[in-house]
Amino acid sequence: MSPAAVYLHTPFCRSRCSYCDFATGMYDSASAERYVRALCSEIAGWQEVESPTLIDTIYFGGGTPSLLSIDQIERILTAVRNRFKVAEDSELTLEINPGDGGTRGDFFRDLRGLGINRASFGAQTFDDCELKMLGRTHGSSDIPETFKQLRHAGFDNINFDLIAGLPGQTRAGWLRNLDQALELRPEHLSLYLLDVHEGTPLADQIKRGMRRKPNDDLAAEMYATMIEQVCASGYEHYEISNFCLPGFMSRHNSKYWTGAPYYGFGNSAHSYDGARRRWANERHAAKYVELIDRGESPIVERTELTEADARSEAIFLGLRLMRGIDLQSYELRFGRNLREEFNGELDRLREAGLIEFDEELLKLTTRGALLSNEVFAALT
Ligand code: SF4
Numbered sequence: 001m002s003p004a005a006v007y008l009h010t011p012f013c014r015s016r017c018s019y020c021d022f023a024t025g026m027y028d029s030a031s032a033e034r035y036v037r038a039l040c041s042e043i044a045g046w047q048e049v050e051s052p053t054l055i056d057t058i059y060f061g062g063g064t065p066s067l068l069s070i071d072q073i074e075r076i077l078t079a080v081r082n083r084f085k086v087a088e089d090s091e092l093t094l095e096i097n098p099g100d101g102g103t104r105g106d107f108f109r110d111l112r113g114l115g116i117n118r119a120s121f122g123a124q125t126f127d128d129c130e131l132k133m134l135g136r137t138h139g140s141s142d143i144p145e146t147f148k149q150l151r152h153a154g155f156d157n158i159n160f161d162l163i164a165g166l167p168g169q170t171r172a173g174w175l176r177n178l179d180q181a182l183e184l185r186p187e188h189l190s191l192y193l194l195d196v197h198e199g200t201p202l203a204d205q206i207k208r209g210m211r212r213k214p215n216d217d218l219a220a221e222m223y224a225t226m227i228e229q230v231c232a233s234g235y236e237h238y239e240i241s242n243f244c245l246p247g248f249m250s251r252h253n254s255k256y257w258t259g260a261p262y263y264g265f266g267n268s269a270h271s272y273d274g275a276r277r278r279w280a281n282e283r284h285a286a287k288y289v290e291l292i293d294r295g296e297s298p299i300v301e302r303t304e305l306t307e308a309d310a311r312s313e314a315i316f317l318g319l320r321l322m323r324g325i326d327l328q329s330y331e332l333r334f335g336r337n338l339r340e341e342f343n344g345e346l347d348r349l350r351e352a353g354l355i356e357f358d359e360e361l362l363k364l365t366t367r368g369a370l371l372s373n374e375v376f377a378a379l380t
Contacts, residue, residue, distance in 0.1 A: 001274050003056040003087055005255040006080055008039065009266030010062035011285040014100065018135040018205070019163075021197040023268035023283050024063040035285060036072045038292035039266050043079040048263065049273060055080075055263075056087035057252035060116075066096040070110040077114055091251040093118040093159075096150075099142030108153030119150050120159040120190075126180040127173060130166050133211070135201070147184050157248060159188035164226060165219035166194055167202075167211040174222045175229070182233045187248035191226055192241050193219050223370050240320050240369045257317045267298070276310065278303040311336070312380035319375060324363025338362065345378050 012027035012035075013020075058080060060073070068076075073094070080086065094116045108119075125131055126140045138146075143160075150158055160181050164174050181189060194214055196203050205211045227237055235243040239257060242250065255262050261274030267288035270280045280301040282288040291298045305313070311334050318325035330338050339346060339357065346362070349355045354368035354375050368375050 002255075002258075002260045003054045004084075004274070005057040005059065005252050005260065005262040006055050006084065007059050007061060007252075007262060007264040007269055008065075008076055008080070009264065009269045010060060010065040010068060011035065011267050012062070012067050013064045014067070014097070014137045015135060016201075018133065018202040019194065019196065019200055021200055022063065023285070025285060027064070027067050031285075032068065032072070034289055035266075036068065036075060038289040040075055040079040041292050042265050042298060043076075043083050046083060046263075046265070048271065048279070049261075051083065052085040053263075054087060055084045055090065057091045057255060058086070058093070059252045060094040062095055064097050064100065065094050066100050066107075070107065070114070073111070073116075074114055090115075091118055091157075092116045093120055093250075093252055095119075096121040096146065097136075097138060098123060098146040099138030105149045105153060108150055108155065112154045117155070118157040118159070119155045120161070120188075121146065121150075123160045123181065124163050125166065125169075126177050127169075130169065130173075133167070134163075143180075144184060147186070157188070158186040159190060159250065160184075160186045161190045161192065163192050163194050164222045165214045167206065167214055169222075171218065171222060171225065175225065178226060178229055182230070185245075187245045188250060189230060189235060189243045190241055191230070191243065193223060220370050224366060227366055227369075237322050239322060240364070240372055257320050259314065259317060276305045278305065307334070310334075316376050316380050319362070319364055319372065319379075322363065322369070324357075324361040327357075327360060327362060342379055349375055349378060 009023070011024045012032055013024050014027055016026070058077070065073070092115050094111060096119050098121055123143045124134060124136060126143060128140050131138065131140060147158065162177060162181055196206060196214065202211065206213050230243045231237055235245060237243050238249055239253070242253070244250070259274065261272055263271045264281065267281055267285040268283045270278065272278050279299050281298040282291055282300045288298050314330060314333070315325065315338070325338065327338055330336070339362070346355065346357060349368070350357070353365055354371060356363060356365055364372060364375060
């Protein structure tokens, strides 16, 4: 089995973004400290798989992990290093929000000193009006400034998250965003189409007519243009929403798409043993801390995958990768020929221009990547 990944959740932010439905709340230093103690204690007492377990990616996600202090990040990393065997060349990522109080040059240098070698940062858009609409705390000038500080601190592997299809965003506006991101030339780009989640302030604003509903046709056009433009700048489109310069694929996220084991710690974190077992922690941070303080397990959900579940997941995750599904490996793993299994469906999807396949590979087309939910519904 390939080395595992470790995910560490930080459930705090400076303020709540209007589109966010993640398990995160407001930052205050006392709650953050209680949470970090609980997180370290969960890692130290964790017994879901046998020790020593080799891992080669660690990911601090959230929330806003860059709100934690260097001392807190160091304590969490020490807990991970005490519990797992961490490969020498591991990828260690920390998510950063541009312009956060803690994101200064010395903070970034200290992060490098702890072994964090990849920074992922939520740029979202370079347009100040759009940033305001999204409820982000940073301004557009914070993005190049934070990027420069990261480079000076020695980060040579940086990801930007950008969102397309925002209410009122034009094609020209999106292209300006993309140009500014490409000018900085981060090693990795995660480019998402806006998903409006029920119950978020943005969904409410759209319902009440305060914001324009995102236009699906325009979003499709933006997605196609984005692929063209980003690939023409030397990036590889390797996953539906992800692009990288050669050699800079996200090793951590690739674990999710290739069925490798991953272990999540903290509230709302999910885990997978790489075979048939999945489990998830308590979603709410305060309840999570209470469980840990009482010496109880924070795991609230366990799933045993059936053979059919495992096949569906292999198709769903395999198709997210633009290289597609290796049909021979699928047959070796499940003893089934995927082309025979979905014969009529595959022809229909190919005629609709959503997939392409030959004897070796089955993959999405650009149009299929945009309408991937339709393909997944037909094949899983
Ligand atoms: S910074 Fe990220 S996690 Fe925090 S509220 Fe905004 S979108 Fe949600």
